[in-house]
Amino acid sequence: MASYAPAATIAEFGTLPGRVHEHAVSRPDATALIDADSAVTYQALDRRIDRAVAALQRDGFSPGDVVAICAANSIDYVVAMLAALRAGGSFAPLAPSSTAEALGLMLDNSGATFAFVDAYGRNAQEALAARSAIRPVGINDDGPYTPIDDWLADTNTTPEPVEPDPDTIFNIIYSSGTTGAPKGIVHTNRLRWPQIAGGVVKLYDESSVTLVSTPLYSNTTLVSFMPALAAGGTLVLMPKFDAGRFLALAEQHHVTHAMLVPVQYRRLLDHPDFDHTDLSSFQIKCCTSSPFGADVKAEVLERWPGGLLEFYGMTEGGGSCMLVAHEHPDKLHTVGQPMPGHELRIIDEDGIEIERSRVGEIVGHSGFIMRGYHGDAERTRATEWYEPDTGARFIRTGDIGYFDEDGFLNIVGRAKETIISGGFNIFPSDIEAVLREHEALADVAVFGVDSAQWGETPVAFVTLAPGADIDAETIQAWANARLGKFQRLSDTRVVDAVPRNAIGKVSRKDLRRIYSENA
Secondary structure (H helix, E strand, O other): OOOOOOOOOOOOOOOOHHHHHHHHHOOOOOOEEEOOOOEEEEEEEHHHHHHHHHHHHHHOOOOOOOEEEOOOOOOOHHHHHHHHHHHHEEEEEEEOOHHHHHHHHHHHHHOOOOOEEHHHHHHHHHHHHHOOOOEEEEEEOOOOOOOOHHHOOOOOOOOOOOOOOOOOOOOOOOOOOOOOOOOOEEEEHHHHHHHHHHOOOOOOOOOEEEEEEOOOHHHHHHHHHHHHHHHHEEEEEEEOOOHHHHHHHHHOOOOOEEEEOOHHHHHHHHHHOOHHHOOOOOEEEEEEEOOOOOHHHHHHHHOOEEEEEEEOOOOOOOOEEEOOOOOOOHHHOOEEEEEOOOOEEOOOOOOOOEEEOOOOOEEEEEOOOOOOEOOOHHHHHHHHHEEEOOOOOEEEEEEEEEOOOOEEEEEEEEEHEEEEEEEEOOOHHHHHHHHOOOOOOOEEEEEEEEEEEOOEHHHHEEEEEEOOOOOOHHHHHHHOOOHHHHHHHOEEEEEEOOOEOOOOOOOOHHHHHHHOOOO
């Protein structure tokens, strides 16, 4: 079983491509990556990265430059990512589901000089058409760009070595938020190294087999992908999540580790093949990214072999918590305790620190804090909170919560999602928790809409469990009988699916748009 304390010692600084090279030398025939089409050993992966580095250098890439990637998970996605780092640059992973307009804003903000695109990144093609300064490369053969196999340098070419700089940019990750211009979150090489080396939580080793089913453009994926690869294990890459395919791959490859988001857990548990799939090889499952219901955690512990870890934190960094769910079954309603070296505090609406047991906004400090939002000092400053006495820099999470008497963090809701109705603060998560108790409901989302009488009023979108036969009015009456006076729903809609992004976060912007269009 994994250890949950910092490793005893790690090298002061290293790189992920450097770790791959070390395994290529010491364990050349060990399988590094498996995707939908092929598999590659550490030696072959290391050589392909070198060929990509040489091609980048041949075409004018310089240390400090940025490679954009808009594609599904694949071996060559990883090659593009690690080649950018080995060449002394950074990478900007872009969500293929983004609009062409949003992708154009990300490309402009990142300053990318190269872009790697596959068939999933069709919207990027429109954005790239208006940006001739960016060199596009095709990750597959069915697009308009030079395929990566034709673009790579000759197999005998050796790239120019580049000395890694701890303080240069490792990645620019664009926020999964659904409002406003995308925010490019900057992490440096120095910041990423403890995560890569397993200096925070040691989960992986050379025997690990990790199934990667969330997209590589997400920090959710990277925080598990990087240490798993650095440890020398095998990683199985899914281009797109499918519950049945996940179960088949897990059994086929004797998977030991996986990072999943809550909606994936629910879909897997509900799949008809779940209880007939051999999952006994699992050592640890992890979860992060969005609220993870205590009932689902309990079901995972009961039905799925191996331990369960929940991580709470932000891509921006700051303070993170970890819940070792299999060791604390009485704390499944929380997100755990602060991780070693992480400090979290509670502040009020005026930015004044209050007692940890009181409800307020959560702010966090640790060695892992973003440099800032790329090219956006104003929005960077808006997410910071400074400790008055020491000047220590904390990141504002935007989450509302409190610590219980045992030091476990309870999340009440999002500050921006708080519904103010009749002067009372209403947290959608409280109403959602009640709705989830109804056996006929598979998924729920609560949000606020304008109300002439109350200022705002709560509305629910729900999806039905398979075979359920119930109408919205009955669901609403059932919920309102259990809710407080000011929490009661003013409208409930049964929908085919609650709109979520690729890593399972509810898109409340889309909820409000859909609701207004069908009012």
